[in-house]
Amino acid sequence: MNIILEIIKIINLAGVIGWILLFLYLFIGTICIERMYYFYYTRSEFNKLYTALSQTSEISEELITPYCFSQNIKIIQSFQKNNSLSNKILNERLEREVFESIEEMESHIWLLYQIAYVSPLLGLLGTVLGLISSFQIMATLGESADVAAFASGIWEAMITTAFGLIVAIPSVLLYKTFDKIVEKRSNQMTKLVSLLNEYHQNNQEIQIVAKQENISYENI
Numbered sequence: 001m002n003i004i005l006e007i008i009k010i011i012n013l014a015g016v017i018g019w020i021l022l023f024l025y026l027f028i029g030t031i032c033i034e035r036m037y038y039f040y041y042t043r044s045e046f047n048k049l050y051t052a053l054s055q056t057s058e059i060s061e062e063l064i065t066p067y068c069f070s071q072n073i074k075i076i077q078s079f080q081k082n083n084s085l086s087n088k089i090l091n092e093r094l095e096r097e098v099f100e101s102i103e104e105m106e107s108h109i110w111l112l113y114q115i116a117y118v119s120p121l122l123g124l125l126g127t128v129l130g131l132i133s134s135f136q137i138m139a140t141l142g143e144s145a146d147v148a149a150f151a152s153g154i155w156e157a158m159i160t161t162a163f164g165l166i167v168a169i170p171s172v173l174l175y176k177t178f179d180k181i182v183e184k185r186s187n188q189m190t191k192l193v194s195l196l197n198e199y200h201q202n203n204q205e206i207q208i209v210a211k212q213e214n215i216s217y218e219n220i
């Protein structure tokens with residue numbers, strides 16, 4: 001309890017900007033928890049899925065059920081739904097699913113970048129305003145100004161800069177971490193689309209050969 005009171009006391013010294021920075025800090029914490037849950041919930045063993053799809057001649061529900069919460073399942077379901085279309089149209093549908101999945105993964109992450117950019121500036125603004133206030137007080141008091149009181153004012157002004165950095169540093173780290181996860185999963189989905197297109201093309205070639213054999217048989 002005493003720690004909380006001390007924190008509130010220090011934030012009060014930083015003024016309105018201190019409370020704004022505290023709100024931003026709690027906000028990035030909320031984004032972090034939400035994104036961590038999302039990425040954990042939608043995780044999948046991509047290499048295992050990719051290997052299974054590479055070795056099968058038919059994509060069954062039993063094969064893809066273990067990956068039902070991942071973004072990859074949406075691409076596979078889109079493939080199953082549009083399997084009768086041409087290669088070009090099918091590829092467009094699959095790429096659309098990839099773009100939608102990437103947008104879903106990037107949701108709220110851009111806010112971390114913005115907060116990381118703005119929070120040090122807010123902290124610097126608070127410091128500048130605090131210094132201006134301290135110099136105004138010193139100018140008003142003139143020769144009777146207390147150096148210790150002036151130093152105390154500068155110390156209070158510097159608190160907002162520290163708060164700004166405290167908010168910015170975890171924001172940058174979280175942004176880079178989540179961005180790396182999105183990049184990795186995006187590459188996996190692109191690789192999956194390439195495999196499904198190859199799978200579709202092979203199936204079409206098999207169907208064409210089968211039709212030609214049927215026509216030849218009928219002519220005999």
